[in-house]
Amino acid sequence: MIKSETPTESEVKPLRDLPEVSVVVPVYNEVESISLLIEAIALSFASSGRSYEIICIDDGSKDGTVDLLRSLALQRDDLIAIFLRRNYGQTPAMAAGFNYAKGQIIISLDADLQNDPRDIPLLLDKLAEGYDLVSGWRKHRQDDPIKRLLPSKIANWLIGRVTGVKLHDYGCSLKAYRAELIADMKLYGELHRFLPALAFIEGAKIAEIPVNHHSRRYGKSKYGLGRTFRVLMDLLTIWFMKTFLTRPMHVFGFLGLLLMSLGFVLGGYLTFLKLGLNQSIGDRPLLILVVVLFLTGLQLFCFGLLAELLMRTYHESQNRPIYRIREIVALSAGERGKGKG
Template identity: 70%
Template sequence: MRSGLLSNSMEEDGVISAIIPQVSVVVPIKDEVESLPHLLEAIATILTESGLTYEIICVDDGSSDGSAQYLKTQAEIRSDLKAVILRRNYGQTAAMAAGFNYAIGKAVVTLDADLQNDPADIPMLLAKLEEGYDLVSGWRKQRQDAALTRLLPSKIANWLIRRITSVHIHDYGCSLKAYRAELVADMNLYGELHRFLPALAYIEGARITEMPVRHHARRFGQSKYGLSRTFRVLMDLFTIAFMKKFLTRPMHVFGLWGMVSILSGGAIGIYLTWVKIIFHEDIGNRPLLILAVLLLVTGVQLFCFGLLAELLMRTYHESQGRPIYRVREVVAKKTE
């Protein structure tokens, strides 16, 4: 167990540093003005009663219903609220990334603004985080959504994501999650990758678990999600699968298939040459000749893609000073 995650202050060389919030609650928002008063009150009440220092970071993702104005008004009179207003609608991934960038707490909790996630579950997730986990994901075990349009697609998507990523949690779509701050700092979000945060955390070497959480029926407004997001989710899933296995060694996939293609094309070419020389048969109109040329050209292209990908990965890591490893902790004997 790692102690001190939720302590109020840090002491280094006898100097007490400024108090850092124990928890940063990040809430991406899109047209949820009716829910916001209830949500902010619920978060503040439960965290205050739990004796936790906290900040609430609400990220308005291009709302058109007055959510942004309400947040700005509240942020001017509340010391626990930070309103981040995006210039337009960028999507939930961008809104969550913005919240992560502005969070300064030792632990970060995310949840939706529609009141379907219950803020009363936050202390439970944080307590689990204290047991040594880096990410605790909520599991909407008794989900209050439409069976055909929401529950069935969700079950299929979760099964597929589990199979491809090897991260075996039940509910990837639950926004209620708790993270260690250092884990959030290591994850870069883009596209629709907020759905795959546990898989991204797994790539970073995180210890992950899940806990059943409450889920309520929507009280205000309408859901922003539909079946149209399926294609985007699938594309990002392929990205995650590639990153999981080949982030630091892309040549292993491009080069492998490139060599297979080159060797196959070469073998077919040798066979056709043997037929031409030994049996004096015409090979110019044979489909095998076209296949051999195609395989050779494709193999060379894949091999070149692998080389380019290797250079890009080196640029990615070296330009940002990002190591190819993550250190969990360093243990050494103290010198007296």
């Protein structure tokens, strides 16, 4: 069955009901690569015995990828093709794949054949050691040293410093997640590269392992320096969420009280000059500074109160707790009753 509308839950279920692993692949203009990638993914599961599904999300391709994916999806029982209405970007495409994934474990990777599907079993083995997220590290990366490697190294260092999650390679799309972790995270902007930091906020255990990386065989890269500004803005968002998501008043209220206090002190000094020493203060720049400090402080304090209300609405409207429980260990009711004797 082929539909142009967004698939319903029943339409995207693979023939294998509730597979163990869902492989999510955002696709944009990769008509030469996609067939080879799907075959390589299937081959990586051939000897593992794990049930799986491959979810390819076409992000508004214009090079024949749509027709090819549609044809492949009608031939294979392990492939689900989702077609977005236009080019939204990698983060929305990944979010769409995560939302439709049915596996207990979710693997993400790029469609350009630079990520190696043969590394998927390594990620799964590492995840089985008790981790919630395993990130790939392109230790021997095959990219332009100036346009790609240098900016990436700077970005990885900066993200690690700001978020507190030290990884060698935030930009590697090849990652493995537990499905319950993904369910707790909402993606916006360019946040797909910050998934380890978002997972850390949720209390996840994170590991990183070296993976293979190949030179691009077909097409050209969709990444450029133009994304730097958007990444920096998202990094500030992650920093704020990590530090003040459940207590915004701690930052805005503190700054507001600090500025108002400084305004009161300087205002007291001007009052002493006026009343105590009978000096003119109307032409002093310090008077303007006092007014600006007091009004700015008052605005920040009120902004903190509004942020507190928004935060409570955010959590309470979704019945979303401000904590995450990893495990609950307890005796059964009958065993607890025996213990009382």
